[in-house]
Amino acid sequence: MQLNFIGNAAQVSSSGQTIPMLDPSDGQVFDHIQRSNAKDIDHAVRAARQCFDTVWGKTPAAERGRLLMRLSMRVAQGVDELTVLEQRDCGKPTRQARADAVALARYFEFYAGACDKLHGDTIPYLDGYSVLTWREPHGVTGHVIPWNYPMQIFGRSIGGSLAAGNACVVKPAEDACLSLIRVAQMAAEVGFPAGALNIVTGYGHEVGDALARHAGIDHISFTGSPSVGTLIQQVAAQRHCPVTLELGGKSPQIVFADADLDAALPAIINAIVQNAGQTCSAGSRLLVEQTIYEPLLERLGAMFENLRAGPASMDLDLGPLIRQSQQQRVWDFLSDAQADSIPMVAKGSVVDEAPETGFYQAPTLLRDVPVQHRLAQQEIFGPVLCAMAFRDEDHAVELANATPFGLVAGVWTADGARQFRMARRLRSGQVFINNYGAGGGVELPFGGVKSSGYGREKGIEALQGFTTLKTVAIKHG
Ligand code: NAP
Numbered sequence: 493m494q495l496n497f498i499g500n501a502a503q504v505s506s507s508g509q510t511i512p513m514l515d516p517s518d519g520q521v522f523d524h525i526q527r528s529n530a531k532d533i534d535h536a537v538r539a540a541r542q543c544f545d546t547v548w549g550k551t552p553a554a555e556r557g558r559l560l561m562r563l564s565m566r567v568a569q570g571v572d573e574l575t576v577l578e579q580r581d582c583g584k585p586t587r588q589a590r591a592d593a594v595a596l597a598r599y600f601e602f603y604a605g606a607c608d609k610l611h612g613d614t615i616p617y618l619d620g621y622s623v624l625t626w627r628e629p630h631g632v633t634g635h636v637i638p639w640n641y642p643m644q645i646f647g648r649s650i651g652g653s654l655a656a657g658n659a660c661v662v663k664p665a666e667d668a669c670l671s672l673i674r675v676a677q678m679a680a681e682v683g684f685p686a687g688a689l690n691i692v693t694g695y696g697h698e699v700g701d702a703l704a705r706h707a708g709i710d711h712i713s714f715t716g717s718p719s720v721g722t723l724i725q726q727v728a729a730q731r732h733c734p735v736t737l738e739l740g741g742k743s744p745q746i747v748f749a750d751a752d753l754d755a756a757l758p759a760i761i762n763a764i765v766q767n768a769g770q771t772c773s774a775g776s777r778l779l780v781e782q783t784i785y786e787p788l789l790e791r792l793g794a795m796f797e798n799l800r801a802g803p804a805s806m807d808l809d810l811g812p813l814i815r816q817s818q819q820q821r822v823w824d825f826l827s828d829a830q831a832d833s834i835p836m837v838a839k840g841s842v843v844d845e846a847p848e849t850g851f852y853q854a855p856t857l858l859r860d861v862p863v864q865h866r867l868a869q870q871e872i873f874g875p876v877l878c879a880m881a882f883r884d885e886d887h888a889v890e891l892a893n894a895t896p897f898g899l900v901a902g903v904w905t906a907d908g909a910r911q912f913r914m915a916r917r918l919r920s921g922q923v924f925i926n927n928y929g930a931g932g933g934v935e936l937p938f939g940g941v942k943s944s945g946y947g948r949e950k951g952i953e954a955l956q957g958f959t960t961l962k963t964v965a966i967k968h969g
């Protein structure tokens with residue numbers, strides 16, 4: 493049984509209740525977590541506050557950096573262990589689970605180096621005055637983490653927050669807690685003071701809501717769905733608590749006729765099958781210039797047919813979806829496609845070894861999806877790619893910007909001037925040209941516009957959000 497981790501100690505929930513954890517590869521219960529409540533959140537926030545007031549808030553930046561570096565090395569040493577946990581908990585194929593653990597170590601490494609490079613300014617002002625700014629931590633930050641990339645999102649969120657000098661209270665998604673509890677134990681092992689990093693598990697509407705409402709939380713970092721993002725903002729607004737939101741996406745991959753298809757097609761496939769399509773930045777819409785629409789779909793269709801889904805331990809192209817309700821969500825979208833006669837180009841397969849009780853979905857390529865259709869507007873959060881054709885650059889921009897989201901856009905073209913024009917015209921937090929992100933991109937600020945949220949995590953930019961600026965004006969004559 494898994495316990496909360498509060499003040500560097502394993503703790504049972506005051507509710508005395510637990511939640512079963514399912515292995516998505518076979519749908520069977522393999523462990524239990526605490527079903528925590530508002531009392532447990534209060535306990536964790538007090539531990540964090542105590543730590544911030546007495547130890548962490550006084551720890552020099554260089555020392556915070558050393559601790560984060562030790563944690564990075566400890567995570568790197570524990571990559572195999574974390575890979576096994578994540579594979580079981582989230583159904584990620586081995587290589588994908590491992591990549592997340594490696595990225596987590598890298599986040600801590602990056603933010604370790606950033607701690608003592610966070611400078612303020614001196615500002616010219618009136619004669620006889622000196623003015624300076626300090627970037628100060630908020631105090632205690634709350635972090636609500638989704639189930640799709642628990643280690644990566646935890647890494648970027650608490651990595652930046654601890655680097656900036658905050659103490660953290662984390663609420664993982666109930667479907668994906670194991671790796672985060674283990675990493676918090678590692679943080680205690682390498683010397684983080686009790687209360688700097690606390691993990692409280694449970695349901696979002698209970699413990700997540702309690703975290704957002706707690707008066708002792710000075711800032712909330714939320715990654716998840718737009719609807720819960722709205723709830724969190726409403727709750728936080730009551731006490732004017734700042735919120736960083738990383739919400740979903742319906743990201744376009746835009747392919748012009750002059751693109752290098754040998755480079756583009758594998759990246760387009762990876763961006764929709766990675767983590768079985770349950771990725772906020774999934775390239776879930778494929779916009780193709782009319783003149784190459786047919787040959788491109790033929791080539792891509794043949795590649796889709798070779799894709800295989802199966803148990804995480806088989807380490808195939810994709811594993812199962814996280815849970816049955818997610819599988820049902822994808823089925824609902826696909827039956828809408830059928831009802832509305834949206835043609836299917838190709839479908840991959842689920843291997844025979846996949847247990848019937850697992851939550852599998854074969855990758856599916858659809859074509860001629862009308863831009864206003866639900867399939868082209870909403871997050872499916874599964875391995876379903878929706879293709880449509882465009883006439884020219886203006887039409888490509890119009891289609892790309894025609895959803896409520898604005899997280900990532902991929903543009904594939906050899907024309908340098910067009911690369912810049914497209915990057916300017918796309919309403920999106922990130923634009924990748926002739927690539928779709930590589931090597932984790934820990935250094936690159938990440939976030940969205942419109943319903944994809946606001947605020948930026950990752951990179952040095954994240955430290956702005958995890959701090960507040962204090963202006964000090966001194967009159968000395
Ligand atoms: P979700 O339902 O919004 O859940 C996200 C987190 O919020 C979970 O920890 C959840 O807890 C918690 N939560 C649920 N209701 C809550 C409430 N009333 N108050 C406080 N917390 C609450 O989203 P999800 O289904 O886990 O994740 C998928 C979504 O996240 C997709 O829309 C995806 O695009 C988005 N996402 C965005 C990014 C990004 O960086 N932009 C990254 C990853 C995912 P429980 O699950 O335990 O109930």
Ligand code: MG
Binds near residue numbers: 514516581582666669
């Ligand atoms: Mg799980």
